[in-house]
Amino acid sequence: MHITVIGSGYVGTTIAACFADLGHDVTAIDIDEEIVDTLNDGQSPISESGLENLLETHTGNRLEATTSYDAVPESDVTFLAIGTPSNDDGSIDLGALEAAVEATGEAVVDKDERHLVVIKSTVTPPSIETVLKPAVHRGADGNENIEIGMNPEFLREGSAVADFLHPDKLVFGASSEWGMDRLHAVFEPLLEDHDAHIVETDPQTAAMIKYANNAFLASKISLVNDLGNICKEFDLDAYEVMEAIGLDDRISEQFLRSGVGWGGSCFPKDVNAIIAAAREEDYDPAVLEATVEVNDRQPERMLELLADYVELEGARIAVLGLSFKPNTDDIRNSRAIPVIESLRSHGADVVAYDPVAADEMAEKFPNVDYAKTAVDALQDADGTLVVTDWDEFSDLDSEFDEMATPVVIDGRRCVERRDGIVYQGLTW
Ligand SMILES: NC(=O)c1ccc[n+]([C@@H]2O[C@H](COP(=O)([O-])OP(=O)(O)OC[C@H]3O[C@@H](n4cnc5c(N)ncnc54)[C@H](O)[C@@H]3O)[C@@H](O)[C@H]2O)c1
Ligand SMILES: O=c1ccn([C@@H]2O[C@H](COP(=O)(O)OP(=O)(O)O[C@H]3O[C@H](CO)[C@@H](O)[C@H](O)[C@H]3O)[C@@H](O)[C@H]2O)c(=O)[nH]1
Structure with a gap:
């Protein structure tokens, strides 16, 4: 053809x-x-x-x-x-x-x-x-x-x-x-x-299937984040809980990773578009609105956890990961954006690192300090926020010793908890 x-x-x-x-x-x-x-x-x-x-x-x-x-x-x-x-x-x-x-x-x-x-x-x-x-x-x-x-x-x-x-x-x-x-x-x-x-x-149903698919997946992550936040309040590990519920075929093990939330060029745009289209018809899609609200809250929860250990005003904070997910340089709606905005509004100095997405982010935030390696970013930092689950962050270990105060807040569960650092997972 x-x-x-x-x-x-x-x-x-x-x-x-x-x-x-x-x-x-x-x-x-x-x-x-x-x-x-x-x-x-x-x-x-x-x-x-x-x-x-x-x-x-x-x-x-x-x-x-x-x-x-x-x-x-x-x-x-x-x-x-x-x-x-x-x-x-x-x-x-x-x-x-x-x-x-x-x-x-x-x-x-x-x-x-x-x-x-x-x-x-x-x-x-x-x-x-x-x-x-x-x-x-x-x-x-x-x-x-x-x-x-x-x-x-x-x-x-x-x-x-x-x-x-x-x-x-x-x-x-x-x-x-x-x-x-x-x-x-x-x-x-x-x-x-x-x-x-x-x-x-028919074409209209096909169009709706696409929105339903993305809205369902985004809502699944937001529900997991909501439950994960509750786990954190109870001092429980959301990943252990989700691993168990994922064994139920009706739930499935995929898209159960809680943390700093969903970004990218599709979920935010598509969930908001179907909400707007529903409102056009005078329908108030309450669950989808909550899906967005929970997602918007997760970056601020990272900051709150960090603020329990570090006075943010004037602190040097390393942000590890800038792309909306690993293996891409795409920063559209990356959770790193609200994280950096919030750190700066609290008066922190941001030093950011990403294996491929730093140039993209520099166009958005030219005044942020961009490190060439993760170790450079950690050097003398008062705290670290892990925002994207790049594989290389899982290998970090003694590198955290370079920090001025070794406080690590992990938004993606990709760093190992270890002796010598203060480690907090967002939902575990
Ligand atoms: N990016 C994804 O992962 C993904 C996945 C599934 C669905 N979608 C959907 O697919 C659609 C396209 O997304 P994308 O990410 O490929 O967009 P994009 O912005 O990357 O690409 C659109 C292209 O269309 C070209 N263009 C604009 N007007 C044109 C015209 N009149 N004639 C010819 N070319 C023209 C632009 O120059 C651009 O290269 C969107 O509706 C998106 O929601 C995207
Ligand atoms: O358990 C999970 C899974 C994903 N995410 C986050 O969700 C976002 C989206 O991830 P993913 O779905 O892997 O990437 P996309 O490329 O945005 O793909 C989605 O959006 C596309 C565009 O519509 C669709 O075609 C795909 O089916 C749909 O998965 C990223 O920020 C991930 O970090 C989580 O927080 N937890």
Whole structure:
């Protein structure tokens, strides 16, 4: 099949490279010329394990990038992976996606065969009817050969390629049998070697499944954090408790790690978007609001624990970990941001370390001192906050002896409790 993928950001680049790897001919389209040039050089505009290899292998053969929409009408199906960022009130900003959908419509205005336009972006269910369908039909001048489908994406940063090629489930949202068949045809090569559940549904339900998935996972972590905070008040170890409840198949052992909370480009944006969409309908989603509230509290709880041992005003505090999770340089909504903001508002001097994300964070906080190694950050520090669970932090041991006062508050349970340091886990 010939597939056009519009948007070559995080998701678009990953799926374009993976579709090519599955044997499809792929045209990746982006308005950003630098991204297009990078892709055509066989390089990746994002850092993701395995992606560079796929691009090197397929660029110039089955994969090419362009800023033009000319390939759209020649292709069998078009996927749109355009950003849907948050507005100030938490609702999603559909502006960029709407423009790309309209441009896709314009490209197929004269097509006299049916064309499937699949939304990969995360969008609220009503927006398919109220924003996206009108945009494509406006662009295509009412051409009835154009159909909108929805195929939400569940990949995680740090394991995007592996997640895409080995999904637990594929969700196909189509409004006709033809559209459903086309989605099956796209993923047929993937399903030849890999077993995945296939969910066939309409586009709106498919869109809701994506929000429900992320809202459930974020709420699971917030519930675990709420329970973990109670464990801490009782002097109990939340990890021991969660390990036990994870043995219940109905709960499962995954996403039970309590600590400083969830960040990233998806959970915060998506939970807030579905809350805003529910409020639009005059529904007050109480559990989801609490999910956000508990998450917002966790960084401050770290500071409170630290303040039990260290006078924060004028203290030198090491922050270990700046990315929102390990193995990525992405700092979007990282818990390190409220941690640093709060330390500074208490008058502390921050020295931060991250194996890869320091440059990103320096753009946000240019006045923070960035150490080259974890040991440099610990040197003469009055306290340490562990915010991201990078593997290398688990190996720290005698390095804590370099601190002026060895107080370690662990927000991710990745440092070993040891003699000679004051160690406090956030929920254990
Ligand atoms: N990042 C993730 O881990 C992830 C996972 C699952 C779902 N999603 C969802 O997928 C969507 C895309 O996310 P992302 O992280 O890939 O976004 P991104 O911001 O990394 O990429 C979007 C790309 O679209 C391009 N673009 C914007 N307007 C365009 C236009 N008119 N024509 C062509 N290209 C255009 C931009 O230049 C950019 O390269 C979002 O809705 C997001 O919520 C993201
Ligand atoms: O037990 C846990 C698991 C995760 N986290 C935190 O949760 C956040 C999100 O982690 P993860 O889900 O691994 O990363 P993302 O790349 O944000 O992936 C999520 O968001 C994507 C974008 O929508 C979805 O596609 C994925 O399915 C969904 O897992 C990070 O800050 C983690 O530190 C915890 O605090 N405790």
